[in-house]
Amino acid sequence: KAGVTQTPRYLIKTRGQQVTLSCSPISGHRSVSWYQQTPGQGLQFLFEYFSETQRNKGNFPGRFSGRQFSNSRSEMNVSTLELGDSALYLCASRTSGSSYEQYFGPGTRLTVT
């Protein structure tokens, strides 16, 4: 079974621009969560989507948003990029239900200049 895939793997953007990152979960997984990883703050939860609905949201400003499509693929969008948004963005999928195991993709490395 193919793992979680994320595109693109690397991205360089300028302050003020917006960016969209994509995540394809493992086949059959219906829940997708997004995390931001930085050296200073570590791994922080952004949001979770299940069946195209946002279930949970972390403590991030409204510039961070996401969505999930009917095939469970998910995108996250960051508008008006700031230098502090430079990070590794990881998505993880799980089957939902009684499963609590999350399987992570390789991440998208976003650099904001």
Place this chain on the structure above:
Amino acid sequence: AQSVTQLGSHVSVSEGALVLLRCNYSSSVPPYLFWYVQYPNQGLQLLLKYTTGATLVKGINGFEAEFKKSETSFHLTKPSAHMSDAAEYFCAVTPVHGGSQGNLIFGKGTKLSVKP
């Protein structure tokens, strides 16, 4: 609110020595517990998990962890370190109830170095 504390941001061991990475959690109700490993420029790989049942949990690559409710701990061990174990290790928790199971709360991570 739940939190996770990993003692020691860097741990160095010799090849063949015991690996011990410490993790303590703070929660009014025991959560589900996980250890993940991250190699450079890669995502996170699940090493092992504790949900219910036996408190000593065995994972991949020879790692194991023991859930101790009285000590609110979930330390990760491996009897004999291998060079390939050099990586960053993260302890994480998720609540058992409340609908927030998709939200993993991570510790700050411990970088493990293995000396030849």
